[in-house]
Amino acid sequence: MSSTFRLPFVTMKLKSREGINMVNTQIKELRVAKGLSQEQLAEAAKVSVRTIQRLEAGQDGSIETLNLVAGALGVSVRDLFEDPQAQANQERISRSDSQLQVQLTNRWQEFKTFKRLYGTIYIIVMLVWGACFPMIHGRWSAVIGMLWVGGWMIMNPLRRWWIVNKIDPKLDTKYPLTASRTDKNHSSK
Numbered sequence: 001m002s003s004t005f006r007l008p009f010v011t012m013k014l015k016s017r018e019g020i021n022m023v024n025t026q027i028k029e030l031r032v033a034k035g036l037s038q039e040q041l042a043e044a045a046k047v048s049v050r051t052i053q054r055l056e057a058g059q060d061g062s063i064e065t066l067n068l069v070a071g072a073l074g075v076s077v078r079d080l081f082e083d084p085q086a087q088a089n090q091e092r093i094s095r096s097d098s099q100l101q102v103q104l105t106n107r108w109q110e111f112k113t114f115k116r117l118y119g120t121i122y123i124i125v126m127l128v129w130g131a132c133f134p135m136i137h138g139r140w141s142a143v144i145g146m147l148w149v150g151g152w153m154i155m156n157p158l159r160r161w162w163i164v165n166k167i168d169p170k171l172d173t174k175y176p177l178t179a180s181r182t183d184k185n186h187s188s189k
Contacts, residue, residue, distance in 0.1 A: 025080050028056045030073045045072035045180045046172075063096040064177060071100075071181035103175040104184065110174075111185045114167055118159055126151055 042049040045068040055061050070077045172179040
C-alpha cells in the first residue's frame, strides 16, 4: 500500500510497509537521555505506545514511523541506528532523509506565507481602524482608542492560537513526515 503526496512540482510515493531492520537501535537510549517515557515519546511522535515498544524491542519499522520518532527525539533517522546497521540501510535512510527535507522545505514555505499574509491583513485592519479615530467624537473615542491598543496587544496570542488550532493540523496532514518535528515551523537556514 502506498500514499501519494502532491507538492508543487514534486510527487512523492511513500510506501507504508517498506521496513528497516531495527535490531540494535538507539531509540531507547535516546529516549532515556531526553528524559521521556514511552508514552511521552509516542505522543510527541504521533504514534502508538505499542509502536514505540516494538521499535525498542528490535522489531522492524517503516521509514515513515522512523521519521516521526526521529523528529520527536530531535535527531535524524540515521542517528537511530548503531553505525554498522546504518551502513546496511544507508540507501533507505538517505531516501527517507530526502523525503523529509522536501516536506520540511515545503512546509516552511507555506508557513512563512501564512505569517506574511496574517501580518499584512492585521496591519491593514489596524490602520483602517486607526484612520477612523478622527471621525468619532465624544466619549466613544477613548473606548475605541483603548480597543485599538488592545488589538495590537492580542496580535501574538491570536496568531499563536490560529497556528496551533488551524494551520498546524492542516500542514501536519499535508506533510505527515514533519508532524512530530520540533523544527517544523522554523527554517534551520
